Amino acid sequence: MARVAGVSRATVSYVLNNTSAVRISEPTRRRVHEAAKELGYVPHAAARSLRAGHSRMVLMPTPDVQVGPLYSRFFNELQWALSRLDYTVVQYGGVGLQSDEAVRAWAELRPVAVLVPGSGLGTQGVAVLKRSGARAVVTLGPERVEGAHALLMDHHGVGRSAGRHLLERGRRRIGVVVPDDPGLGIFSRPRLEGVRQALEGTDASVTELPLAHDEESAARLAARWRSLALDAVFAYNDEYAMLLMRALQDEGIGIPDETAVVGADDLMLGRLLRPRLSTVHIELPSARELAELVDRAVREPAAPPEAREVLGATVVHRESS
């Protein structure tokens, strides 16, 4: 590269980085640019960050559970917001690693910030990441972790909203769908607990309803529905709600007269069901705000970690409840 342009490696670096501290003559600049184009020269990110001692890489491990469209959209927006701030977002697939080795694998990449969804990260993990040079560690999950910023996504509120709504609608025997998928436990357990909280001190009762995401499982549940004597169900989310609602209707159970159904996530499909599905609308944190939080944390790594509750839960009352 330097040879082809007939200049030194240093000069190449100056030209390609537009280093303002040094002035390079126009003809030289042109020669360098031409040589770069001709050779298809692309700088080596690893060498650069090795020399610089830091990178602008924000690492976001892929969540190990299958996430819904809500989260995908959030992630896309976040990526966009961070690239506006000149960060490079990398999603890293540490599938099947133990949390301990996963953290080490992340640390090997020396990201400037790490955004960890879920609850797998411990105090240890944060320490490893920080020592490896991460200036910001942000968890997106149910609880704070020592030393890390936290975007608290507490799903109790989702369950509480649903529970309160059903109470207000005069329901007293309330079923709560708990997906069989163990990966969804971090969401489903707090949602269930939230319904319990909403019903505390009332004469209403909660019944757990395990359910797999397939028709047979739903049909089995629907078949014994009347024996359960429930007058309402919070179906975990809109997709499970659709599944269960269909099975109930196939059994001739009237919705909402006999049983009220409430979903969560406020997906488009809820509006397309008949009766239209009542749901808990979940407000995720604004991607721009999160990006700015990351940026602040990177610039001011000594600042005390912020912890913010970011999950808004509002009931959207439609026809199924």
Add this chain to the structure above:
Amino acid sequence: MARVAGVSRATVSYVLNNTSAVRISEPTRRRVHEAAKELGYVPHAAARSLRAGHSRMVLMPTPDVQVGPLYSRFFNELQWALSRLDYTVVQYGGVGLQSDEAVRAWAELRPVAVLVPGSGLGTQGVAVLKRSGARAVVTLGPERVEGAHALLMDHHGVGRSAGRHLLERGRRRIGVVVPDDPGLGIFSRPRLEGVRQALEGTDASVTELPLAHDEESAARLAARWRSLALDAVFAYNDEYAMLLMRALQDEGIGIPDETAVVGADDLMLGRLLRPRLSTVHIELPSARELAELVDRAVREPAAPPEAREVLGATVVHRESS
């Protein structure tokens, strides 16, 4: 690190990499491991790959359109299959970059292989990636690109299957939904064209139906449905099919008697609609096979690029057609 363990940097390297060419005494190994644990030492991936001259990173740029659950699952499986082969999968968010600079940004990371979804990559791009050291470039899209392996995902077959099926069911005036979302054009145009191909030489006709993914747009289309005098519609995919089917039913249009509806993707939700949605089941390439293709290509970079048609399309006939 080396200081704390009281050995040289080389010895540390030997121990942590289990280098078989050299034998290190057990006490030394222990000392090194202990020091590593104590310091939370994690090797520097950039330095390592700089030294080695290559990495095991497989780069997969995030597709810029919102992709469905089908694709997300495929990507997860692929990630898993590749990590079984000891590759590290990194999803890179080059949102909003021109394809030219996007390719350069990918090349900066010096991945050993690049999997590019969509159709943004040109011959130029492949050349840049190869010159930067990528031993395999694989496109997942509608057409071959010179120098790259190709997993051809030709959506014409999806439209053809739907078209043939509707013909067989005796339909002659066939509408085809074309989503307004311009990003979906690479899928929707070939699907439309496929329907046209299936109908060639018959007395059946095709009508394009632009549609946005919201209720108002669907309602507007449904309101003028009878004036279109269609007896069938291929609704692009299951989600658009659900949207349109609901609007048609709200208009009192009988499905399938008056109008047959066919979706695509074979999502769970199709089975939950009434009538149950006929759909085109799409078979994606096996993640394991793709991972093996990548691995072969990496080991044998001189081999001529493979190009394989990988999109299976089969009609699943249910009740809506």
Add this chain to the structure above:
DNA sequence: TTGAAAGCGCTACCAG
């Protein structure tokens, strides 16, 4: 205005 050279963290070769 340009060039020479040091050094980021790591591994592979060679000498002890």
Add this chain to the structure above:
DNA sequence: CTGGTAGCGCTTTCAA
């Protein structure tokens, strides 16, 4: 069996 050392590609300081 272990340590010294060169050099991967880059940026930056210092000297010319």
